[in-house]
Amino acid sequence: MEQLITVENLHKSYGSKTVLDEVSFTAQPGQIIGLLGPNGCGKTTLIKILTGLIKDHTGTVRINNEEPGAYSKSIVAYLPEKTYLPDWMRPVDAINYFADFYKDFDKDKAIAMVARFGLDMKQRVKTMSKGQQEKLRLLLVICRNAQLFILDEPLGGVDPAARAKILDLILENRAASSTVLISTHLISDVEYIFDRVLMINEGHLIVNKHVNELRESGKSVEEVFKEVFSYAW
C-alpha cells in the first residue's frame, strides 16, 4: 500500500547530543497515529523535520514520496505547540492569509467556525486570551482539507471539558483518507482515537504498533506508556 509518510534511518543531533537516532517508520493514509514519549525525547524535533522546519538531518524523510518542501507543505496542516501568529493579526487576517496560500483551505468553514468558537473576527491576537488564541490556531488547521495533519500537543492548554470537543472537531473535519499524527502527553484523553502508536525514548523509536496489538495484553495505551517509561518517574 502507498505510504503517506516514509522515514528511514533518521538521525538528528545538536552538537554531541543525539536527539533522533535510526528512526524508521511509515504511515498509511487514513491512520490516526499517537506520537508519545517523555519530555525531550525528540517528538517535536521529529515533527519539525516532517514539516520542513529542520533540514540539517541525515536519513530519508518523504511525505507522499516527496522530501519536505513546497509540495509537502501544501498537503500538510501543522499545528505547532508555539504561538506563531503575529500580534497584529486578527482572525479575518489569518483566514485571508491561509486562504491565499493553501488551496485546500475552506474559508467559509473557517468563518463559520470563528462564530462557533465565539471569536471576534476583528480582535487582534495580542488582545486574545490564551484559550482564544489556541482556538484560532486550531481552526486554521482543521479548516484545511489536508492529506496529513500534524498536531503538536493540541490539547496542552485546553481544559479537560474542552478536550473531547476538540478531538471530535478534528475527527469530524478530516477526510477519511487523511492521516493524523498527534503528539501528546494526555494519553488517556486521546488514546481512544489512535489507530497506531509510536513511542520515542531518548531519540529511539521503541514502540511502533497498532493499538490493538498493544491492548492484547489487556492494558490501555496509557498503562503501556507508563510501563515503558517507568524510569522517568
Next chain:
Amino acid sequence: MLGKLLKHEFKQSARSVMLIYASAAAVILFVFFGMLTKITWIGIVGSIVLYIVALVGIVMTLVSVIKNFYDTLYSNQGYLSFTLPVKCSNLLLSKVLVSMVWIILSFVLAGLCFLVIGMNARAAAEGSMEGIWDVLEMTGLKEMLPSGATLVKLLILLVVLVLLTVLTFIGFVYFAVTLANTRLLQKHPKLFGFLIFFATYGVSNAIATKLTYSLPLSLEISTETVKLAFVAMDQSEGMLSYGLGGTIFLALVAFGLLLLTGWIMEHKVNIK
C-alpha cells in the same frame, strides 16, 4: 505565489514604516501651514523637525526592515513562514523586493523633506534666494553645472547606484541574520549576526575601495556628458571620474550572498 507573498509582506511590514511616513506628512503640513501664514517660528521649528524626521526615517526604516526579516523568519512567526507551500527562494525574494521599496521610499521621503526645508527657506528669504545664482556666477561654479541631457544621465546613474547600494546592504544583512540563525550560531543570533555583518561588509568594502581606484573601468563625468571609460578612476583637474570596480564588486558579492542565503534557508534552516 510570489504575488501573494509580496502582498502579505507589504501588509506585515507597512505597519512599522507607515508610522514614519505619517509623522513626516504631519510635519510637512505643519511647515506648509507656517509658510502660508508667514509665521516664521513655525517654519524654523518645522524645518528642524523635518531634518530630524528625514534622517530618523531612514534609520528607522533600515531597523524595521532588519527586524521584520528576523521576526517573520527566525522568531516564532517562522513556524508560519517556513510552513507555507512556497520555495524559500520566493520567500526571500519577496522580502528583498519589499525591503528595497521601503528603503528607497525612505530616501525619497528624506529628499521630499529637504525640498520642503528649501522651499521654506526660500519663502522666508522672500525671493532673495536668487542671489545664490549671483554667487555661483561670481565663483565660476555656475559654468560647472551640467547641461540638461547630462543631468538626466546623472540622475539615472544616481538611481542605479542607489538601487545597487540598497541591494548590497540588504544582501549583507539578510545573509548575516540567516547565517546567525543556523544551528551552530543560533544560541547567540544577535551577537553573531552583528559580527558576521561587520566582518563581511568591512572586508568587502575594503576590497571594493581598492577596486574603485585600480580597476580600469570608470565613468567620466563632465558638464557635457557622462561616458564609460576603460581606465582607472581619474581625479585630475577639470575631470570628475567615478570608479565602477568597487560598486560592481559589492553588488556581485551581495547577489552571491543572497543566493547563499536562499540556499541556507532551503537546506540548513533550524527553526527553534
